[in-house]
Amino acid sequence: MSQDNCQRRTLMRDKAKGKIAGVCAGIAEYFNIEVWLVRIIAVTALIFSSSFVAVIYIAMWFILDEKKPNPADQPSHHLGVKTKVWQAGEPPQRAFRDINQEFSELEQSLQRIERYITSNAYKIDRELDRL
DSSP states (O other), rough: OTTTTTOOOOOOBBBTSSSSSHHHHHHHHHTTOOOHHHHHHHHHHHHHHHTHHHHHHHHHHHOOOOOOOGGGGGGSSSSOOSSSGGTTTOOOOHHHHHHHHHHHHHHHHHHHHHHHTTSHHHHHHHHHHHH
């Protein structure tokens, strides 16, 4: 195995992506799951287990090292252009029209494929490929 494949992961707090101390963000990164899912699990566990989860969270806050910020992870200071209509805040009618147009193009493509497969040309091409 190469060095990249067997790279060891360490559990660290990710304060840049965290809300309070970055514990949930660090756990999410360690297990490669979504941060919001870890937060929901933590809040649910806090509700149903009295203060035990709060004690664990605070302990992890003090025990875990903070992840060093990576310059590549820093957001750039330029504005991104949203490419989809529904991302740009356009009216739903226009979004529906664009989506409908995409589906129409896919439908036409599918019809062309179906016409070719059911034609004699497909059967001849298939027989020639077998030779």
